[in-house]
Amino acid sequence: MNDMTLTERAVNATDCKITARNVQVYYGETHAIKDVDVDILDKTVTAFIGPSGCGKSTFLRCLNRMNDTIDICRVKGEILLDGEDIYDKRVDPVQLRAKVGMVFQKPNPFPKSIYDNVAYGPKIHGLTRNRAELDEIVEASLRKAALWGEVKDRLQAPGTGLSGGQQQRLCIARAIATSPEVLLMDEPCSALDPIATAQVEELIDELRTNFSVVIVTHSMQQAARVSQKTAFFHLGNLVEYDETDQIFTNPTDPRTESYITGRIG
Amino acid sequence: MSDATHPAAHKSPARSLHQLDARTKRRNASERRFKVMGIVAIGIGLAFLVLLLSTIVINGSTAFQQTFIKVPVYLDPAKLDKSGNRDPDDLKKATTFTYAPLVQNGLLEVVQKAGFGSELSKSDMKNLISASAASQVRDRVLADPSLIGKTVDFEIFASSRVDGYLKGRVHRDEIALDKNISVAQLDLVDSLRKDGALHKGFNWTFIFGADASDSRAEQAGIGIAMLGSFYMMLVVLVLALPIGVAASIYLEEFAKKNRFTDLIEVNISNLAAVPSIVFGILGLAAFIQFAHLPQSAPLVGGLVLTLMTLPTIIISTRAALKAVPPSIRDAALGVGASKMQSVFHHVLPLAMPGILTGTIIGLAQALGETAPLLLIGMVGYVATNTPEGFWDGFVSPNSAMPAQIYEWAKRADPAFYERAWGGIIILLIFLLGMNLIAIILRRKFERRW
Amino acid sequence: MPVFWLAGIVVALSIAGFAMGRARAFQSSGGDARVLHSLPFYAGALVAMSACLPALIVLVLLMVLGSSPLIISIATIGAALIGIALSFPRISRDFRARNAVEAGVRGLLIAAASIAILTTIGIVLSLIFNTVEFFKLYPFTEFFFGTEWAPSFGGGSTLGILPLIWGTLYISLIALLVAVPVGLFAAVYLSEYASRPVRSVIKPLLEVLAGIPTIVYGLFALLTVGPFLVSIFGPNGPTAAISENGWMHAGTAVMTAGLVMGIMLIPFVSSLSDDIINAVPQSLRDGSYGIGATKSETIKQVILPAALPGIVGAVLLAASRAIGETMIVVLGAGAAARLSLNPFEAMTTVTAKIVSQLTGDADFSSPEALVAFALAMTLFVITLCLNVFALWIVRKYREQYE
Incomplete structure (x- = not known):
């Protein structure tokens, strides 16, 4: 669609949001992520691409410690959010995840009303003092997720009754309702049809004004369309990390080139 | 759209991740409380399990010990065999009334040797030993007539009060109102014990013996009821296994999805949840009232338990059949086997370990079931007779282990409670064994496709 | 032969x-x-x-x-x-x-x-x-609406089912009050918190409780729990100070039977709920954790509401079990039919009376014996309705996540 306008937009935010150094991830005996260093910028969309099983999702889940919920997973190395180590003993993953929200591959609205889905995060984190404020957050989040117009008349209807694309935007609204600083998206469009995909991609571009967005995708076109920075993962290694147009037009590593030209993957 | 500001975004000040805010602390505390409640719940469950099992072991283990008194009995030929030719039919004419005085004399001898005698009346002494003593001696003589004329040492059951005194159930200070035992008798028991004439030994009679009447707790055993249970399980196995497997094969492999199969499915899942007492009613009305099968017979008990166990067996058999991958069926059909052949030659053998496991668990369930047996007359009945021959075991009245336990629990003499707990230990050992076999079968033949 | x-x-x-x-x-x-x-x-x-x-x-x-x-x-x-x-x-x-x-x-x-x-x-x-036979001998309305249960084998009995139903429901209620919280919390802990090795030890151990025959529970109620409760709530117990004579006068009581039945139902509730909680898709948990919810918040606000229909089904199945349970009440609840609120009093249930009416000496064609069939009919209808309803709920629930 509007590839040109997106890629031409200069990367203007230069302050570093997340810094990862020497990150290693083990699943039991398997060494899933090897020695990854990466700097994720604020107010930027960063795409992780690579063949399936390359570790891009695993690394993404390290950024808000979602891997903690898997018993056999161990993470080593250093990941800093605004200069603070998120694997520090003092960090409560619950507090971290309020700052680093996540959207998943398959839309997973809770079996509650649309309103309650969005209000869930603010409620548990105690972000509001009264119902009016909560209403305000719900509306703002749904607006930012480009869903308000479609659902404003049926906020009490179950979230599971929406279409696939609407459900995924509802999940995005749910994630941004806690006003995170970083939004992680794990292949957010892989379960959606092309029209819904286009809507969500457009939304991602707009989210960039408020958040730092990290998106894992298996579609190189999508990475090219929505991101400013791209990281290419292969067999658990971060092979190349650069400006998106640089990666797609002039990759330095032969493996990256093989992948984007379709020879591996 | 994008100009909608985020109200909360401005309010929340940038906080360090390395400091827990008050709210997170509160939330974590509530998290811990919730987790502790889960642990407490599991703790309660396990505590009940431990309490239950220890109660059973503590109360029941004493049933395997019994107090015996060694009594030398002179088997007087003048009284036992007047004709003198040791003819078995003549020997049978001597009843327990003939034997009782002989035992009495022997006991008197023992008591006098212990230095007692004058203080105690004859009936006082009689109370020390079981009312079964005479028949115990008689049975031994009938089995071996050559004993007549000799003085033989018999291990006679002590009465249940004496037994209870040794086991700590009967206390000296609590027997004032008890007509069956007195302090003087207990003194005698103590001195007999010192002499070695009175001692505790392993109680084989409890495991293999027959039930006894209300007044002879010391003689009661669970052996005949065990036999009754065995016959019932035989009926269940012979009927429930083939019928259950056949029904499962039909439902899993052949049945088309239609009203009839739906009806069967609904019936099976509902039957699995029908109270067991209702199956007892069915047994009473259908098998005894209508089909005129004998009351209290293991055959009827087995039939009722079969109907009760079928849903369990069908459900587990179907799971075992489902676990066999379709590729096996396709392979058989592909070489020209009929559907029936593919099922019986290939699917069924592969599912067999799973089916057997399910069947054993179903049998274990049936073995412990009590309520339906009450209604078909397997309690209120003193199971004393060994069935005559194999086939007779199915139709002659009998009890069953759980029914026997219930029967003992209802009796007035606390000596029977010990038997009831002991019976439970035996029952649980059977259940444990069956479940172990099921687990071993599953481990050994479990296949991952 | x-x-x-x-x-x-x-x-x-x-x-x-x-x-x-x-x-x-x-x-x-x-x-x-x-x-x-x-x-x-x-x-x-x-x-x-x-x-x-x-x-x-x-x-x-x-x-x-x-x-x-x-x-x-x-x-x-x-x-x-x-x-x-x-x-x-x-x-x-x-x-x-x-x-x-x-x-x-x-x-x-x-x-x-x-x-x-x-x-x-x-x-x-x-x-x-047999129920029809019974209603030929005894009026329909007096059976269903009678508040007195006084069979006499000589004839002229009053056979009102209400005290029996009351005893049944009261005991079942106490059983559920014990079993549902304990079973549910145990299930939640096992499926959401416990590590795999812990789970593989605890789960079979709890299920041992389900494999123990009910006659064992009956004996446990009669000989252990009953006397224990009397020692606390009886005339010589610590509560005698509050109420003059103590609340409990015999080991057999609603409380005894209800408590023991509750223990029996713990594994029933926990393993059913465990299955149901496990059927809630992982994606819902991820969604909740991804926003920064704690485990307990996720359980209370996402998993349990999602699993609610299934859990209701499980509780109804447990209730049907409790209502149909026989041996525990025969041995632990007492024989007196009574309409009372005191849980320490002996009461009796439908199942216990089925047993006593059919194992007594009554003539098989007398109303005193035939009433057992009317009782069983009532029991069958109640449990059948509960089962059908519960199984329907559980099936609908499973289909939702398949």
Whole structure:
């Protein structure tokens, strides 16, 4: 669609949001992520691409410690959010995840009303003092997720009754309702049809004004369309990390080139 | 759209991740409380399990010990065999009334040797030993007539009060109102014990013996009821296994999805949840009232338990059949086997370990079931007779282990409670064994496709 | 036993039929079994089946109808012979013996599957016939609305079901109050918190409680829990200071039976709830954790609401179990039918009275005995409704996440 306008937009935010150094991830005996260093910028969309099983999702889940919920997973190395180590003993993953929200591959609205889905995060984190404020957050989040117009008349209807694309935007609204600083998206469009995909991609571009967005995708076109920075993962290694147009037009590593030209993957 | 500001975004000040805010602390505390409640719940469950099992072991283990008194009995030929030719039919004419005085004399001898005698009346002494003593001696003589004329040492059951005194159930200070035992008798028991004439030994009679009447707790055993249970399980196995497997094969492999199969499915899942007492009613009305099968017979008990166990067996058999991958069926059909052949030659053998496991668990369930047996007359009945021959075991009245336990629990003499707990230990050992076999079968033949 | 002899004769005839059928198939092939449609085995099997099936059906039918041994013997052996006579001549080179045998086996399979239906019909018929008999002798309204239960075996009994229903519900309520919180929390802990090794030890241990026969629980109630409760709530216990005489005067009471039944139901509730909680998709948990919810918030606000219908179903199944439980109440609840609120008083239940009315000395056709069938009918209808409803809820719930 509007590839040109997106890629031409200069990367203007230069302050570093997340810094990862020497990150290693083990699943039991398997060494899933090897020695990854990466700097994720604020107010930027960063795409992780690579063949399936390359570790891009695993690394993404390290950024808000979602891997903690898997018993056999161990993470080593250093990941800093605004200069603070998120694997520090003092960090409560619950507090971290309020700052680093996540959207998943398959839309997973809770079996509650649309309103309650969005209000869930603010409620548990105690972000509001009264119902009016909560209403305000719900509306703002749904607006930012480009869903308000479609659902404003049926906020009490179950979230599971929406279409696939609407459900995924509802999940995005749910994630941004806690006003995170970083939004992680794990292949957010892989379960959606092309029209819904286009809507969500457009939304991602707009989210960039408020958040730092990290998106894992298996579609190189999508990475090219929505991101400013791209990281290419292969067999658990971060092979190349650069400006998106640089990666797609002039990759330095032969493996990256093989992948984007379709020879591996 | 994008100009909608985020109200909360401005309010929340940038906080360090390395400091827990008050709210997170509160939330974590509530998290811990919730987790502790889960642990407490599991703790309660396990505590009940431990309490239950220890109660059973503590109360029941004493049933395997019994107090015996060694009594030398002179088997007087003048009284036992007047004709003198040791003819078995003549020997049978001597009843327990003939034997009782002989035992009495022997006991008197023992008591006098212990230095007692004058203080105690004859009936006082009689109370020390079981009312079964005479028949115990008689049975031994009938089995071996050559004993007549000799003085033989018999291990006679002590009465249940004496037994209870040794086991700590009967206390000296609590027997004032008890007509069956007195302090003087207990003194005698103590001195007999010192002499070695009175001692505790392993109680084989409890495991293999027959039930006894209300007044002879010391003689009661669970052996005949065990036999009754065995016959019932035989009926269940012979009927429930083939019928259950056949029904499962039909439902899993052949049945088309239609009203009839739906009806069967609904019936099976509902039957699995029908109270067991209702199956007892069915047994009473259908098998005894209508089909005129004998009351209290293991055959009827087995039939009722079969109907009760079928849903369990069908459900587990179907799971075992489902676990066999379709590729096996396709392979058989592909070489020209009929559907029936593919099922019986290939699917069924592969599912067999799973089916057997399910069947054993179903049998274990049936073995412990009590309520339906009450209604078909397997309690209120003193199971004393060994069935005559194999086939007779199915139709002659009998009890069953759980029914026997219930029967003992209802009796007035606390000596029977010990038997009831002991019976439970035996029952649980059977259940444990069956479940172990099921687990071993599953481990050994479990296949991952 | 002539029946066993008769069965033996039928088996012998079947074996003979098998040999004959097989031989005839060989013969018709002219010595080369390859030209036959079916293996000779199937020809033999067909004749054997035709001999024994009709014979056994006739045997069982006539025995149930109570015919004389002579008639039974003649009819049974006759049926076997007719079966052989009809099937044997059909064996030929092109006869599709395998298809015939398979049709027969299929019929047997269907018959086996139908036993479930027959059992239900049998239950319903045995209940209805005797219940109708009972209502001929005792007025319908007095049974269902009577508040007094006073059977006397000499006749002139008052047989109102309400005190029994009350006792049943009261005991079940206490049982559920014990089992549901404990079972549910245990299930939540096992499925959401416990590590795999812990789970693999604790779960089977809890299930041991479910494998213990109810007679054991009954004895536990009568001999252990009852006396223990009396020592606390009885006239000599610490609570005697509050109420003059103590609340509890005998070991058998609603509390005793309810408590023990609750213990019995813990694993029932926990393993059903465990399955149901596990059916909640992982994606919902991820969604909640991804926003920064704690585990307990996720459980309370996402998982349990999502699993609620299934859990309600499980609780209803547990309630149906409690209502139909017999041995614990027979031994632990007492024999007096009473409408009282004091949980330390002895009360009795529908199941306990079914047992006592049918194991007493009452004449089988007297209202005192027949009332047991009306009680059982009531019990059956209540538990059936609960089961059907609960199973429907659980099935709907599972379909939602499949």
